[in-house]
Amino acid sequence: MARIRFYGGKGGVGKTTVAAAQAEVLSSSGPTLLVSTDPAHNLSDLFDISAGSEITTLHANLDLLEIDPEQEARRYLDEVKANIREHVRPALLDEVHRHIDMAYYSPGANESALFDRLTRLILDESAEYEHIIFDTAPTGHTLRLITLPEMMGMWVDGLIGRRSSLQKDSPQWVRDVPEQSDPVLEKLKERKARFSQVREILVDANKTGFWFVANPEKLSLLETQRAVKDLLDHRIPVKGIIINKVLSGLPEGDFFSKRAEAQKPYISKLKRIKGVKTKLELPLLERDIADQATFRQICRLLHDAV
Ligand SMILES: Nc1ncnc2c1ncn2[C@@H]1O[C@H](COP(=O)(O)OP(=O)(O)O)[C@@H](O)[C@H]1O
Ligand SMILES: [Mg+2]
Structure with a gap:
């Protein structure tokens, strides 16, 4: 079973x-x-390819x-429509489809x-990989995604309850099916499972690791503190924080040495965040990571740090 890593953090901190x-490092x-999972996909830009919604081989x-x-x-709702066809009275099919379309x-x-x-x-396609790395959308989005199994579980429980009582009252829009073989109920239970x-898998520290990327700045610090706490509150372990774009070794009095001084208290506060074992620093490079050479440089730094 593949080991999973999620990378979260504010927009622009360096998640992608x-x-x-x-x-790249783990693939060796x-x-x-x-x-x-970020709707603003940057991976294909970074690798100069046009990856789509299907798995593409980089090397x-x-x-x-x-x-x-x-x-x-869209794909999901089309599937729901196909599935529901046999369970709904034909005369009501259009009406039901309209409702499903609205769900979009x-x-x-x-x-x-x-x-x-x-x-x-995670459940069906991960077997052939040793590592799965998620480049996620900015923090709030990712937290919702990760707490979704719990929420969806409860939601499906509600539906199962409603479905069971609905069946007893024999509603007009559902075809009569014997209770013991209710296909809708079976599907719901399967989803919940x-x-x-x-x-x-997500809460198992042997299988999944959450990492945050942060910059030594006030807003990134505050957001990282909050996000780490949120995950730990949901019993989701946080493996590490990568403090990215750190300035160092600059001549005194220089504009950038002042920036470097300003970074220091944030770096030490990020390093003091409780409940997270690993904290790494990555330097701000001379240029953005837009070519193979600088990308390799980040890979080497990460490789040496972990
Ligand atoms: N250590 C670094 N040194 C220099 N530039 C960096 C570094 N890390 C990230 N960048 C640049 O910062 C910008 C944002 O990085 P990105 O990985 O796209 O962030 P995110 O995915 O969190 O929005 C990009 O232009 C990237 O090349
Ligand atoms: Mg990104």
Whole structure:
């Protein structure tokens, strides 16, 4: 079973850079899949390729997948329509389809479709990889995604309860089916079981590691402190914090040496965050990570640090 790593943090701190470099480093030890769940996909830009919603091979040991939540939501609802066809009276099918189409625009639809794709990835498609690295969207989005199994579990429980009582009252829109073989109820129970399985994998420190990328700045510090606490409150272990874009070794009096001084208290506060064992520093490089040479430089730094 693949080991999973998530990289979270504020926009612009270096999640995509660090996740991609870490995937590159790990791929030397076994087949690795790098997945983006950020709707603003940057991985294909970074690697200068056009990856789609299917798994693309970057090189022998490294695959890439950019999940498009909107496309997943569409695909998911089409599947629901196909599934429901046999359980609904034909005369009501149009009406039911209209309701399903409306679900596409409802709050949380993209997230739950994204989560469904993640579930498939983690439970059904992970066997051939040794490492799966997630480059995630900015923090709030990721936290919701990770706490989704719990929420969806409760939501499905509610549906199961409603479905059971509905069946007793024999509603007009559902075809009569004997209680012991209710296919809708079976599907719901199956979904719930899969969500619990994913959750178990996510909270198991031997299988999953959460990493935060932070910059030595006030807003990134505050957000990292909050996010780490949120995850720990949900019993999700946090493996490490990567303090990225650190300035050092600059001549005194220089504008950048003042910036470096300003970074110091934030670095020490990031290092003091409780409940997280590993804290690493990565320097701010002379230029952004836009070519192979600088990307390799980040890979080497990470390789030496971990
Ligand atoms: N250590 C670093 N030194 C120099 N530039 C960096 C470093 N880390 C990231 N960058 C640059 O910062 C910008 C944001 O990084 P990115 O990885 O896209 O952040 P995120 O995915 O968190 O939004 C990019 O232009 C990237 O090249
Ligand atoms: Mg990014």
